[in-house]
Amino acid sequence: MTSEERTQSGGDGGERPSRPQRPRYGSRRKVCRMCVDKVKGIDYKDVSRLRMYVSDRGKIEPRRKTGTCLKHQRLVCTSIKRARHLALLPYTLGHVRQTGIFPSRG
Ligand SMILES: [Zn+2]
Numbered sequence: 001m002t003s004e005e006r007t008q009s010g011g012d013g014g015e016r017p018s019r020p021q022r023p024r025y026g027s028r029r030k031v032c033r034m035c036v037d038k039v040k041g042i043d044y045k046d047v048s049r050l051r052m053y054v055s056d057r058g059k060i061e062p063r064r065k066t067g068t069c070l071k072h073q074r075l076v077c078t079s080i081k082r083a084r085h086l087a088l089l090p091y092t093l094g095h096v097r098q099t100g101i102f103p104s105r106g
Helices: 003-008 033-037 048-052 070-085 093-099
Strands: none
Touching: 033 070, 048 070
């Protein structure tokens, strides 16, 4: 009988001790928040919503960061610019410091 020999043949079988373990975030896919809320239009006066899409430096967050879809990102972009014009949102970091609209960082 050579069945025993057959199972142990090779030496370097399928076992690899140093297998790289990847943390899986399978269900962590970003979805556009406004698509979830079924928002059709964004009001430029809705600063509390717009502020989520502005970084603490007063910049508009990129889509890859917020997960906003292209359609809503455009709406956000234009309404942020409008809000900036009306001094509801800051243009630059200097504005952030002056207005203190983002009190998190000095
Ligand atoms: Zn969307």
